[in-house]
Amino acid sequence: MNSANNSFIYEARDLDYHYPGGIVALKQICFNIKEGELVALVGANGCGKSTLLKLLDGLLFPSSGELLAFGAKLSEKVLETGNLAAEFRRRVGLVFQDPDVQLFSPTVWDEVTFGPLQLGISRDEIVSRANESLELLNITELKERPPYLLSGGEKKKVSLACVLSMRPQVLLLDEPTTGLDPWSQGNLIDFLLQWAGKDKALVFSTQDLDVVEEVATRIIVMGAGHDIVADGRPDHFLSDSDFLLRHNLVHEHSHRHKELVHRHPHLHEHRHEH
């Protein structure tokens, strides 16, 4: 797998994906993702965000259309070849939405070392990477614990640590802040912004527009038709309440402001002091 001559990490051309039985999950998806981009994938439940992330991670393959990663076409055949597969897996890491799916090893340490071990990295390097990933997320004390004895937030952090230990260039996160308390969510956002860099790329799906605003440099909005309905700068779309309402990204509902209960599209605007 060559390093791309241009700075495109992904090039998606007319991607369609159908689940068995013909159920449409993705329709006519087109985009390019460059190095340095922080991309938020948003859209209502069931619009295909998780499926798209699995395609970007080479776990599923398009029913039609073409997906290029680092300048090479992603296909089952390409990822069956040992060296190419290892190179792709080294460069791209996916954190699944459900951490229980991702944490299959007997202990956190086994989990964090799993990826680098499969890639044939030296033992010393693996130990160093694993320790560094645990320290980065402040979870070193969980090292010997089995995953089933972790809290939801701890599982999320371990899931991220076990992908970070592979030192990926591209981080794909499926709803990373779901189930995290506000403190852990803030920590994660801090971490992602520190992690991001010129040669890296982040693609994350989320329902939380506050996280989009705080992290993303680009937003891709998926519609109910499993297609892309908008792609651009987050501030351009996040301030358009009609657009957000139309695509179920915000909703009009009753809620309380002190003693007053009223109804309107619910957008949160933050004021920060710097």
Add this chain to the structure above:
Amino acid sequence: MREGDFLTRNIAGFTLALEHIVLTEDLSHAAGLLQGLDARVKVLTLPLFIVIVGLARDFPVLIAVFIMALALALLSKVPAAVFLKRLLIFIPIFTAVIAIPALFITPGDPLVTASGRTVITVQGARSAGLLVMRVVDSLSLGLLLIFTTPWNKLLAALRWFHLPSIVIDILGMTYRYIFLLLHTANSMFLSRQSRTVGRFTGAENRRWLGRAVATVMVKSQYLSEEVYLAMLSRGYQGEIYTLSSLALRRRDFIWIAFALAAAAFMIWSIYQ
């Protein structure tokens, strides 16, 4: 069957199973004698005594092994009550299957007679007693291994002994996901209990149980597919590699010497 009994009993059963897993995990990390030994040493030496138990033809050796196992449990901070309770769960099953028939079918001198006919012979009682003691000893040694060895170290030891990788990987994942599926099943029962007013018949409960089992199976299938994708995503290509952290220390060699000496003495006393 009363509805309350049905749900409460099942929820209590799931909770107990989960507690057992957590307790075993805690005990395996306690600062006890056997916990301080390398898993490979335990995998090698404890089954050695199981072999001796199989060779033993009289009670003294069998009793000595049981006393040794009990002493090791106590020195390894495994509470005697927990150890004996877990032992008692299994003994009746083996006793019913193996020992009870031996009691009645072994010919010999009468011990218990009824209506002038010998029902139990002295030799029959002795055979049954030996069988029960063998089961008690073997289970005790097996429990010691499980109680004092974290699951990951046990798997690493089996891997070191070249047990097929696929078997070890399946064992590891089964243990990990049983906990999750127990949680799922427990939540289903709790959810039903929270919405239950009045009573259901036995047939209704059995139907619901069948559906619950099917749901857990479907969930486990979905889980297995997703887990496979998660493994692929992190470079899995058919074989799992692990970072073995097993290392022999002085105490392991002292234990090996003790175990070999005890085993040799027992074998000598069996064949003298």
